[in-house]
Amino acid sequence: MAISALLRNLALTVCSALLITGTASAATPATVTTSSLHIDATAAGASFPHFWEQMLGSGRASLALRDDYRKDLDAVHQATGVGYIRFHGILDHDVGLVQRDAQGKISYNFSYVDQIYDGLLEHGFKPFVELGFMPPELTSDAAALHPFWYHPNIAPPKNYAEWDAMIGALAKHLVERYGIDEVASWYFEVWNEPNIGFWTGTPAQSSYFTLYDHTARALKAVSPRLRVGGPSTAQAAWIPDFLRHAHDTKVPVDFVSSHVYGDDTADNVFHTRENIPRADMVCRSVDKVHKEIAASPYPHMPLIFSEYNASYANLPNVTDTVFMGPWIANTIRECAGKVAVMSYWSFSDVFEEQGVVRNPFYGGFGLIAADRIPKPAFNAFAMLHKLGDKRLALDSDSALVTRRDDGSVVIALWNYAPPVGNTASYTPGEPAGTPKHFSVDVRHLPAGAHATVWRLDATHGNAVATFDQMGRPDFPSREQIARLREAGKLAAPESMKVSNGKFDVTVPVQGLVVVELH
Numbered sequence: 001m002a003i004s005a006l007l008r009n010l011a012l013t014v015c016s017a018l019l020i021t022g023t024a025s026a027a028t029p030a031t032v033t034t035s036s037l038h039i040d041a042t043a044a045g046a047s048f049p050h051f052w053e054q055m056l057g058s059g060r061a062s063l064a065l066r067d068d069y070r071k072d073l074d075a076v077h078q079a080t081g082v083g084y085i086r087f088h089g090i091l092d093h094d095v096g097l098v099q100r101d102a103q104g105k106i107s108y109n110f111s112y113v114d115q116i117y118d119g120l121l122e123h124g125f126k127p128f129v130e131l132g133f134m135p136p137e138l139t140s141d142a143a144a145l146h147p148f149w150y151h152p153n154i155a156p157p158k159n160y161a162e163w164d165a166m167i168g169a170l171a172k173h174l175v176e177r178y179g180i181d182e183v184a185s186w187y188f189e190v191w192n193e194p195n196i197g198f199w200t201g202t203p204a205q206s207s208y209f210t211l212y213d214h215t216a217r218a219l220k221a222v223s224p225r226l227r228v229g230g231p232s233t234a235q236a237a238w239i240p241d242f243l244r245h246a247h248d249t250k251v252p253v254d255f256v257s258s259h260v261y262g263d264d265t266a267d268n269v270f271h272t273r274e275n276i277p278r279a280d281m282v283c284r285s286v287d288k289v290h291k292e293i294a295a296s297p298y299p300h301m302p303l304i305f306s307e308y309n310a311s312y313a314n315l316p317n318v319t320d321t322v323f324m325g326p327w328i329a330n331t332i333r334e335c336a337g338k339v340a341v342m343s344y345w346s347f348s349d350v351f352e353e354q355g356v357v358r359n360p361f362y363g364g365f366g367l368i369a370a371d372r373i374p375k376p377a378f379n380a381f382a383m384l385h386k387l388g389d390k391r392l393a394l395d396s397d398s399a400l401v402t403r404r405d406d407g408s409v410v411i412a413l414w415n416y417a418p419p420v421g422n423t424a425s426y427t428p429g430e431p432a433g434t435p436k437h438f439s440v441d442v443r444h445l446p447a448g449a450h451a452t453v454w455r456l457d458a459t460h461g462n463a464v465a466t467f468d469q470m471g472r473p474d475f476p477s478r479e480q481i482a483r484l485r486e487a488g489k490l491a492a493p494e495s496m497k498v499s500n501g502k503f504d505v506t507v508p509v510q511g512l513v514v515v516e517l518h
Contacts, residue, residue, distance in 0.1 A: 048389050052331070052381075056346060057365075058348060060094075063352065073347070073348075088132060092133055094150070133146070140155045149352050154198050154199055183226065184223070191208065191211060212230050212251065229254050231257070236260050243301065244297070256304065260307075266281075269281070290303060306343045314365075324380055325511065326510055348366040357370045360484070371485075374488035376464070408516055431509050443501055452494070463484045
C-alpha cells in the first residue's frame with residue numbers, strides 16, 4: 001500500500017474515534033465538514049412512532065419453514081422488535097393449499113400454511129398476508145410463469161367463483177385456528193405489483209380491480225373485522241384510481257399499499273425527466289402518495305409502503321455496505337409523519353428469487369446475509385431502534401433528535417455519501433466525501449448527564465471489510481463464517497463525557513452514530 005493511502009486510512013481511523021469533550025469552537029482538521037447542532041432536551045416534541053420497524057419483508061412463504069430463516073427472525077426480533085413479516089407465495093404450489101382431483105373437485109390442505117404462520121407467531125411476529133400468487137389448480141393460464149427462480153403463476157383465476165371459495169376457506173380456517181381477535185390484527189394485501197410483471201390480466205388495472213373486489217368481499221364475508229387493502233403496486237402507482245374505484249363501487253378497503261426503491265426512475269414514478277438521487281427517491285414517492293390519499297375520498301386512509309430499499313437490483317456496493325446506515329437514517333428523517341408503516345425488503349438473505357444464494361455478499365436485499373452474518377444494515381436498524389418516540393425540532397439533513405419516555409435524549413448523526421459502485425459486480429474503493437464533525441449543544445440536560453455512543457462505519461460493525469480480506473469466497477469455510485459473524489456484530493458502545501450539555505463527534509464518510517444522553 002502506498003504511504004499516501006496509509007496516511008489517509010490513518011486519518012479516517014482517527015476521525016472515526018474522535019470524541020472531543022468541549023465547546024463548539026473545538027479545532028477540527030480543514031478536511032472535515034463541521035455542523036453545529038443546538039437542542040433543547042425539554043422541548044415539547046412531536047409524536048415519532050417507529051414506522052420503519054413495524055414490518056419487514058422476506059423471501060417466499062415456504063422459506064419460513066427453514067431453520068436458518070427462523071434463526072434470522074429471532075435475531076431481527078431481538079434487535080428491533082419488528083412486529084410483522086410479509087412474503088410472497090402463500091398461495092403458490094409449493095405451499096400446497098389447493099388441490100384438484102381427477103373429477104375436478106377442489107379441496108384444501110392447510111398443513112404448510114399452519115406451519116408457516118405458527119412459526120411466525122411462535123417467533124414473535126404477526127403475518128402481513130400478501131394473497132398471491134395464483135395456485136396452478138385455479139389459473140387461467142398455466143404458462144403464465146414469472147421468471148423468478150421458483151416461477152410463480154401470475155395469471156388471473158380461470159373462475160372467480162373458485163377463487164372466492166378459496167379465499168373464504170383460507171380466511172375461515174385462519175379464524176378458526178387463531179381466533180378472530182388475533183387474525184383481525186393481521187393485514188391482508190391483495191397480490192403483488194400488478195402494474196408491472198407480476199400480473200397478466202388485461203387491461204392490467206381494471207382486471208386487478210376485479211381481483212381486488214372479489215378478494216376483499218370474500219374476506220369481509222368471513223368477518224368484517226379482517227383488514228384488507230391494496231393495490232400493492234410498484235413505483236407508487238395507481239393510488240388515486242384505486243381509491244376512486246373503491247369509493248365508487250363501495251368495495252371495502254382498510255389501507256393503501258405500494259412499493260418504491262431508491263433507484264426507481266422519476267419517469268416511472270413521477271412521469272417526469274428529473275434526476276432524483278437515491279437518497280431522496282423513496283420519500284419523494286411516499287410524499288406523493290401521502291398527498292394523493294389526502295386528496296382522495298379517504299383522506300385518513302393508512303398508508304403502508306410494503307416494500308422499499310435503496311435498490312431493486314442486487315448491487316453489492318449498496319445493500320451490503322455501510323452506505324445503508326446513512327441511507328436508512330435519512331429515509332426515516334424524510335418520511336416521518338407521512339406513512340403508517342414502511343417495510344424494508346427484506347430481513348434475510350434466506351431468499352431465492354434469483355436462485356440459490358452462492359455468495360453471502362452478492363448485493364442481496366436482506367439485513368442478514370446467508371449463513372446468519374449480520375450486514376451493516378442490520379446494525380443500522382439495531383442502532384436506530386434506540387431512538388425515542390418524541391422527535392425534537394432540528395434543522396439538519398444529517399441528524400435526528402428524539403426523546404424517550406424516561407427523559408433520555410437519543411440523537412442519530414450520519415454522513416451520507418453515494419455508493420462507490422452501481423453495478424452487479426462489487427467495486428472496491430473509498431466513497432467520495434470528507435468526515436463530518438458535529439458540535440452538539442444540548443440545553444436542559446440533567447446534571448451529570450453522560451453519553452453512550454454506538455458506531456457503524458468502515459471499521460465498526462462491517463463484516464464486508466473482513467470478507468474482502470478473505471478474497472470474497474463464494475463458499476466460506478465454517479471458520480470463515482464464524483469470523484464474519486463476529487466482524488458483523490454491532491460494535492461495543494463507547495462512553496463519552498458531556499460538559500455542560502456539550503460534546504463533539506466526528507463521523508466518517510458513510511458513517512452512522514447514535515448517541516444516548518442519560
